[in-house]
Amino acid sequence: xxxxxxxxxxxxxxxxxxxxxxxxxxxxxxxxxxxxxxxxxxxxxxxxxxxxxxxxxxxxxxxxxxxxxxxxxxxxxxxxxxxxxxxxxxxxxxxxxxxxxxxxxxxxxxxxxxxxxxxxxxxxxxxxxxxxxxxxxxxxxxxxxxxxxxxxxxxxxxxxxxxxxxxxxxxxxxxxxxxxxxxxxxxxxxxxxxxxxxxxxxxxxxxxxxxxxxxxxxxxxxxxxxxxxxxxxxxxxxxxxxxxxxxxxxxxxxxxxxxxxx
Numbered sequence: 001x002x003x004x005x006x007x008x009x010x011x012x013x014x015x016x017x018x019x020x021x022x023x024x025x026x027x028x029x030x031x032x033x034x035x036x037x038x039x040x041x042x043x044x045x046x047x048x049x050x051x052x053x054x055x056x057x058x059x060x061x062x063x064x065x066x067x068x069x070x071x072x073x074x075x076x077x078x079x080x081x082x083x084x085x086x087x088x089x090x091x092x093x094x095x096x097x098x099x100x101x102x103x104x105x106x107x108x109x110x111x112x113x114x115x116x117x118x119x120x121x122x123x124x125x126x127x128x129x130x131x132x133x134x135x136x137x138x139x140x141x142x143x144x145x146x147x148x149x150x151x152x153x154x155x156x157x158x159x160x161x162x163x164x165x166x167x168x169x170x171x172x173x174x175x176x177x178x179x180x181x182x183x184x185x186x187x188x189x190x191x192x193x194x195x196x197x198x199x200x201x202x203x204x205x206x207x208x209x210x211x212x213x214x215x216x217x218x219x220x221x222x223x224x225x226x227x228x229x230x231x232x233x234x235x236x237x238x239x240x241x242x243x244x245x246x247x248x249x250x251x252x253x254x255x256x257x258x259x260x261x262x
Contacts, residue, residue, distance in 0.1 A: 028117025093179020123159025164248025
């Protein structure tokens with residue numbers, strides 16, 4: 001009888017409470033950031049070198065003014081696009097193809113924590129490259145450096161929008177190869193539509209540029225190189241970037257749930 005009562009007590013014991021979002025998010029973020037430091041440093045160097053090389057090439061075409069500000073801002077945000085969009089799309093595409101999502105599905109963490117933690121780690125990883133690119137471009141084109149503190153807002157907001165898009169592409173792609181292709185196409189779009197001055201683009205291309213999430217981060221950063229920035233326009237651009245980031249991360253979370261249960 002005592003053994004039966006002990007067994008009944010064990011069966012009636014309550015389950016452990018589910019993991020909360022913020023502690024889970026912090027744990028996934030630290031794990032992903034540690035992994036990124038080891039595996040992604042060479043790729044960050046490539047992204048930074050690529051953006052600086054583009055600015056050097058454009059220096060022979062663009063002298064200064066609004067076009068120079070657009071080139072430097074676009075090249076800086078391109079570092080974010082390379083890591084947060086392209087590499088994150090490949091990462092989630094690989095997880096889905098190799099069954100890595102099954103590992104995360106067994107952990108007692110909310111799906112949002114997995115997506116937000118990975119997105120935050122990849123976006124944070126771009127900070128050194130964006131700072132180096134922005135400072136190098138400003139010196140190269142003779143732009144003022146006084147408002148570069150705006151990178152503290154542009155990088156996380158652009159990173160959120162592009163990370164959410166990259167994660168969604170990787171999770172929704174039917175095959176790993178398609179995830180890689182979509183990530184590369186997204187980065188190419190950020191390159192062509194973000195680095196080239198908007199006034200030199202045909203109107204239909206300008207419409208496509210307005211649909212790209214990174215465009216608003218580019219516009220906000222370009223205004224920071226103005227001696228007297230229009231702070232209202234900067235705030236509006238950053239607000240649009242933030243809204244797109246929330247929506248894209250929500251779509252990525254839904255795509256994670258969809259892929260994890262398949």
